[in-house]
Amino acid sequence: MQEKNKVTGTPVSRIDGILKVTGKAAYATDYPVKNIAYAVLFKSTIAAGTIRSLDTGPAEKSPGVLAVITHKNAPKLKIDGGIRGGALLQSPKIEFHGQHIGLVVAETYEQARHAARLVKVEYIKSEPRVDFEKLSKEAVLPKDKEKADAKRGDAKAALQNAEFKVEAVYGTPIEHHHPLEPHSTIAEWQGENVVLYNSSQIVNGAQMAAAATLNIKPENVRIVSPYIGGGFGSKGGQWANLVLTAVAAKVVNRPVKLALTRQQMVNSVGLRQKNHQKVSLAATKDGKLTALAHETTTHCAIENEFVEPCGDCSKIMYEVPNSLITYRVVPMNLILPTYTRGPGKSTGSFALESAMDELAYQLKMDPIEFRLKNEPTRDPSNGKPWSSRTTVQCLQEGAKAFGWEKRKAEPRQNQQGNFLIGYGVACGTYPAHQRPSSARVSLNRKGNAITARVELAAADLGTGTHTILAQTAADALGLPLNQITVKLGDSDLPPAAGAVGSVGASSYANAVHDACVKLTDELIAKSGKQFFVRPTAAQLMVSENVADYQTRVDAKPPANADQYSSHSFNANFAEVRVDIATGMVRVTRFLAVTGAGKILNPKTARSQIIGGNVWGIGMALTEESVVDPRWGNFVTRSFGDYHVPANLDIGAMEAIFIREDDRASNALGVKGIGEVGIVGVAAAVANAVFNATGKRVRELPITPDKLL
């Protein structure tokens, strides 16, 4: 992937790595704001009803307490200003267990936390709607037009007449994002203006939502978020905690810091919803798919709807003449679900790719061969040509690298001592889009020493965005990497897209690249000279004796981008080892082969892919947020109960990238890897478990009890 003399495409270590491992990188609550007070939220202990009375007296009298803010005294906020999930202390109504009902501000964190427990609340309870197993029968068509029934041909009829078919329901549980850095904010007012140091995946989005909700102008709100300790979608949309910190700071007339506790994370910042996905597949004897129906039932919040698009992979993965994609949703007394890594695709691919494996087994066909037989030449959902599609290469190169030929076609054929060994494969995909982003590039020359500064309000989730943008700028300006400074995560900088939906790398890198090209063009024009060989900006700064120069670009996706269907693709290979007696599963080897366009930095890209794979393995084997169906509370509120994979759960991880040059997608051919890394992973593991044990687990996670 590396071009000659280019730093782009090389495995450069993170330029902010030393800052991070030495603790010098300032995350939101690390800012040394003076005279700070501490806020702690307190939450409802019922899932549905109304607050009858609140006694805040003891809390107000508790040592160090500066204010207790509840719906009774909170300033008026705009509840539809873009903050997700409600809980803005605007009414006594309770819609989910653990809804914020107030916050205490005190001199110290401990004082605030203690006083928050002294508030006495009485409720008028109503019957909570929290038992999904019962309520799913009442699910209805979502309001979201994109979730309308999508039919092509007649899938039901084709299924009825099919000789080979699979019809099964695949269940995925509620999951939480649980970034290591809980959502946290410092709010500091300066007159009419408020600075919010806040962990934000969409810097400008946070600015807009905070301003609208606080009933002030966007230019009065500044978001500072240079580093993010993980977000996975939960810091994309902003939640009440951001605005309530600003409210608290206004009320006490001092800067205020508010950080959620781990336990508060389960009902403060969204979740991945529980899905029942019925997938029906039919094929001819020789393995040609004839029908695919993917019918998802899920839940949303009482007032607001969010439905993750579980049918998206099924829309485009395979050539099939009869297709049906549907969604049904039921409102429940739980916090609003939200974007969660690989939204819809990670969960949807578990259902689709498990069903593909089931049907391949029924057909006595190798699951790779079965997929290759149904490879579409164009996007089956809209007939558009692919900007590029690498599924075939991913499967074929992956099979070779993984040693797929060693897989036994029949399950339970590979026993080693107390363990059954199995191999599984599954494909994944995620859309590749470039979003409008601006960037400013400034050059400064002192003698012959030239430095560059790259600035945009982009977000670095911890994935290496600072680094890839420095690489992009270094090549485009003709400067060494260490002469580039990258400044991100500040709404005072030129506006940029969010680090969401795998749009970050393509949107930001194209903007930075364009800005560097424009800067060079302007320096050439300024020189008034004609060059046979295009000089670099760095050369021009010297030859034209320029001390300072800067320019800005407002980059947009290519005009013809939507003539193509543009996606990243992958194939995932898992080897599992299942303890015959205890049902404990270990993923001993995992390989993800990914086609995601131009890889700007193979080192950070690999980290991001295997990070997605690890979460996918967690999805497959360990992660589940459990709701008590009587009361709507989560019983899995700590890392002791919510099992993200530990090091010991993860075996050998390998990531291979397919080399591709997809300029139809965007000018640089960068497609994004954040989401696709988790897509298809759970199915690959579940398929491997079937190959090992002969047991088809359709309800995640695959805990030991399910394999007894």
Place this chain on the structure above:
Amino acid sequence: MRPFKFTTVSDISSATNSVAGKPNARFLAGGTNLLDLMKEDVERPEELIDITRLNLTQIKPLTDGANEIGISIGALGKNTDAANHPLIRQHYPLLAQAILAGASGQIRNMATNGGNLLQRTRCPYFYDVAMPCNKREPGEQPGCGAREGINRMHAIFGWSEKCVAVHPSDMAVALAALDAVIKVRSASGPERIIALADFHRLPEDRPEIDTNLRPGELITAIELPKNRFAEKSYYLKVRDRSSYAFALISVAAALELDGNRIVQARIALGGVAHKPWRALKAEQLLVGQEATEANFKRAAEAEMADAKPLEHNAFKVELGKRSMVRALQVALTGNRS
């Protein structure tokens, strides 16, 4: 957290004197569980007595003058040090394995041996003050959230309508199998010795009381008698993830053989009851029998015949049987793979 008084002591008598007559005082050792519980407002001590300076960290052989008769493990030694001590590795590998199966490396570096025995259940209803729990709020008798709630992780033996929680320790399960005794001191009266089997209790009508430790008592040491199990023992822990997860089922298994005939068998189970569950029925069935898989199976089935699973944990009965057989097999053959 609630305000509390913090007292530092430097010897056993000042520790026991500091706590005497103060029902709301707690000793603070590693703090890996107590501080968590205080932050969550589950434990509400008015005073913490820091005992980390007490000289109770040694691991040393016990003798009757002439012969070694066992080992003494200081209550304030760290779990990591106990698991890695050469005497324990050599003579009590079952204990080393059990300790290393628990928690995480970081927690074991802080957690003490005495504190490990006193850790409280991880029942989520106990941990969440918004939920009813007879163990946490004994006076008000609010009911047991887990009895009719999410009880996949809960007891299948010895539970009561008041409480279905399980004891979380791995170390204690191995200690139960190895017939450990606990030495305790208090401000009044002489040293007391409590058999580990009698140390933890079943919930019955008083689930708020985890152990038979009396108010004001300080654990000073754990003692293990000499045994012949070192060659044939194994700690198996079945859990939802490979590390830092509490047991669905754990089995401490140890055999003493004469040829292939079982002279003594020890089996204790974790994750099944309010205390480490000594599988006495299975042990008795095995004594005098040949060490065969069929006999292991028969013993396991007999033990599990008395299990009373709850709504979500019926799997523990089958898993318990399989795990006992597996643990005994590994103890016998030494072959883990």
